[in-house]
Amino acid sequence: MDMQVAKKKLGLKEKYQVMTRDLNWTPTYQKMEDIYPYVHYEGIKIHDWDRWEDPFRLTMDAYWKYQAEKEKKLYAIIDAYAQNNGHLNVTDARYINTVKLFLTGVSPLEYMAHRGFAHVGRAFPGPGPRVACLMQSLDEMRHFQTQVHAISNYNKYYNGFHDFRQWHDRVWYLSVPKSFFDDAITAGPFEFMVAIGFSFEYVLTNLLFVPFVSGAAYNGDMGTMAYGFSAQSDEARHMTLGLEVIKFILEQDPDNLPIVQRWIDKWTWRGYRVLTLVAMMMDYMLPKRTMSWKEAWEIYFEENGGALFRDLSRYGIRMPKCAETIRFEKDHLSHQAWCTFYNYTAATAFHTWIPTEDEMQWLSAKYPDSFDKYYRPRWEFWREQAAKGNRFYNTTLPMLCQTCQIPMLFTEPGDPTKICYRETDYKGMKYHFCSDHCKEIFEHEPEKYVQAWLPVHQIYQGNCFPEGTDPSAEGFDPLKAVLQWYNVVHGRDNLDFDGSEDQRNFAAWRAQATRNV
């Protein structure tokens, strides 16, 4: 017989206290510094871990409950999407290249975030941040898995989805997101939290997920919309964690301010450089656009970021230094990026194309000060040449920035006709950068960035060919050998969208779906 026991329901604050703080204990067999060896060396001073506030006060039991609910909703949509051949409902097959870029550029970072938060959660002596980091670590694993599940459906039909794991380690443009996260994960626990928790999640993640996912919905991609929004539903908690970290560190000791400010300057810039990919996706890759990159930047960085940094000014924090440079770049970033991929699409695992006349009109309207003057002439020339069967494929490898690893495609702040060159000497060798910010980051920690695995230099050192390749052999074709080493099939996964297998298949399948053939 069941005994009815009257249980007093705990309030939110009490429950959080019992299920988080009260699970902590002070060790007696081991010394604190042996258990938590990584909390001092970065120079951050914490006096009282109990001052940590978690505004959501989420406990593990509630966490599982809500996450399970999110998963059920997500997989119901993914199944329906697959059963209904949803991929044939996207606006046009060019769109699918945005999903390729996402799976190869972003999803591996979700997995790295999972590892990173597990690691820093273990490193913090305070129970509040430990639990919050544990939850975020689980969230990130969930994001990674759901993205791979959702996207695997595309792999049944389209090219460029078959080897994202290896590409993360090998492909030239993917070294940009990879090196960004590797930089963060090899920093100390506090820098990681400021880098990923604050600068990326709070300041920049809206620019990644909101326009991308909203764009997916607008372009008929229910699968991507579902995993995107499902991941994003955890993001509010991650952002809040990021903001709490900053406030907590700054309230603990005035000596922490200059360290934190430098990290914010560094990581806002590092994150922004990675978002170059998102800029071109919004302005060039989505057949139906929700808003321009410039508009998204103004809303999510200038407006929201502005409010955030005004709020943090009470701690002495100011706007990241790079905000000025970025203001100059917002009219140019997406154009310069898409031109770069148009140049080098012989070495990419997705397709590029020339914007249609309609799309160019949209770009002129959204970028009245830059598109017609600087970029339209390129597209018109390339269009003319492509029509004559002389499509431009740049096959000479570019100079890269030592810090962000992006080709040196960015122009001088205030002069979009001049490439921005910066260099420095360190221990008898020259290093080159795309900007003052990347240069400053290097100069602060040169020993870290002299180890950079720059794809172009690695290719020239002979490290990116299949085993047994002889680069001195007669007729050696380095591009072909590099693509083999990538596991990218030439003529199928790369080159222009026009004439691609994806284009032909999509047209044929869509015709079958609407007619009795």
Added chain:
Amino acid sequence: MAVAAIREYSFTPLDLEEKFHGNRLLYVGWEDHLMFCAPFAFPLPSSMTFRDLVEKVLPPVYGYHPDFARIDWAAVQWFKSGQPWQPQWDESLEKNGLRHKDVIRFRTPGLTGLQGSCS
């Protein structure tokens, strides 16, 4: 500044000259012609003459641009690390003082890209 680290932190750079099988890296940029989205990186023997660089290496790389055939090489302005610089055409890259990972640029007066857009 040193990297904040739990122990001694120093590494051999990945891009030392000896890793390039007898070549050294030279970066080359063509001013006002951003249709080529970024400057190029070339692994070249230090014994190559500057003339061979210009007459053999660059044409297949830049030839797609209609301006390239119109270049008056005698009028070209050269820069090394952003400073005006005078190459000796028949001397080697080494004799020209071009070390591993140096960057040179050239400006072609009168040629400013597609429809003057610096493309």
Added chain:
Amino acid sequence: MSTVFIAFQTNEETRPIIEAIVEDNPHARVNEAPAMVKIDADGRLIVKRSSIEERLGREFDLQELHVNLISLSGNIEEDEDQFVLVWKN
């Protein structure tokens, strides 16, 4: 004054939540984007449990907000009865 915002997926679960927010925050502006509703407000935005419960006709735990939440900005002050976003400047 700085703007706070909260954004939800557009669906049947969020409809009553959004209606409640709009009623409790006369200064709020509603922006509809594809599959997403974003609510902006100057300075402060309040989400009240009681207003949502009134519309749902059942008990509502404010942590259920997370299921359909997309993003937000502002400092968070939360207890059992309300969820507040605020910039203190």
